[in-house]
Amino acid sequence: MRLHRLLGIIMLLDSRGIMNARNLAKILEASERTIYRDIDILCEAGIPIMSISGPNGGYSFMENYKINSNVLQGGDIINLLLSSMGITPDKNTEMSQQLKNALIKLENTVSEDHREEIVKAKERFFIDSDPWWGKKIQNENLDLIKKSVLNLKKLKVYYKKYAGETLERIIRPYGVVVKSYQWYVIAFCEVRKEIRIFKCSRIENIEVLKENFAIPKDFNLEEFWAKSKQQFIKNSSFEIKSNSYVVKIKFHEDIKQLLEGFHINSIIKVEDKWIYEVDMLSFETACNLLFSLSDRTEILEPIELRNYIITKANKILSFYNV
Known part of the structure; x- marks a missing residue:
């Protein structure tokens, strides 16, 4: 340096x-x-x-x-x-x-x-890639990863999985993809015997080995990433759909903007009120959002959510001896 x-x-x-x-x-x-x-x-x-x-x-x-x-x-x-x-x-x-x-x-x-x-x-002209809040994680391994990719050297990495477990792996880095300032190394894992994606910020320790490797002639980095990205989006969509929690709410005013980010199945206007059917993903998410709007809304379905709001309101009233 x-x-x-x-x-x-x-x-x-x-x-x-x-x-x-x-x-x-x-x-x-x-x-x-x-x-x-x-x-x-x-x-x-x-x-x-x-x-x-x-x-x-x-x-x-x-x-x-x-x-x-x-x-x-x-x-x-x-x-x-x-x-x-x-x-x-x-x-x-x-x-x-x-x-x-x-x-x-x-x-x-x-x-x-x-x-x-x-x-x-x-x-x-200046580009600031640091986030507004929090601190950007500096990755000290990028120089070694770049050299390994260019020189076709195997790497021994200690990789921390999402759940917190750290694994030792010998990988053959075929290439690097940078997305939203995050580095991902695309490599053949000698333990799993398949090409996998490793997020560089989760590599806790790294060692460049002396052993060389060859990239398969039919491997294309851009095509592999595109297929992996499509599969990731597909799996994420399935996970979101499986975590569905549909509620029916009657609003006394049109507050559609407050539901931004949620999937609205239907909107019906009855006289001066609006009835929404919204997927709020989970019971906990619905409780947290709708209780803050309970002075302007009436929950029609499901009954467990309606009872939660009623119980919570009665508990608040009891504190004030009303």
Whole structure:
């Protein structure tokens, strides 16, 4: 990780001239203290970096010193390709720093006018993939998974299932799918003897093995994911249907917007009232929602739900001695 950051500093000084520690830290997503340490390391290694004082000062190479760091390598092209596909790495990962370096190299290959446009665009457009609430889970295994997929190396993983059980598996990673910023590795499981989907955030520990493998010639990542997604949607729909709880309610006003998210089977207007037949999935869900609306509704069916509301209302009245 440090090596890629040091290369990033060299390429930025080579392309942009004088840069202060604050701007270097912002671009490379590091602290200013880290940048100061990195500059010291580069100077000790013989890189002729000088410090310039004053309000417009910073660091730069000595006069007439240039390096040839702008040639895109195979790894750079792969990282640029992944980025163009929307596969963006987590912060503070090796892949993230490699992508930054590749973009800096790409920036250095264009004319001065176009370079200014690139810098301007990077300063004025920003994608924040973090959720509004809670904290985004950082996955430390993505670099190893990416290398394993590209180099066809087997992985030993410790995978935590949804129920909490952790399993040890030897897998052959055929590819990676990124959906809604979540990484999924599609791999042949040597225990189950079939291709399975592993959510990367549930991989607690990982080890890259020396043994190589070959991907079957008839395997297609996009087709496999499409079929798996259809099956997942089908199974989820079946599960929702099996957890059905239909209620019939009489509303004294049209409050259809409050039922958003539930499947409404029918709506009948009788004089100034509306009778809804709604699937609320479960008895507990119906209780929680409808009791809060009990001053505006009358539950007609099922009887157990109607009795629940009546019992709850009588209990509240007893507290007030009414």
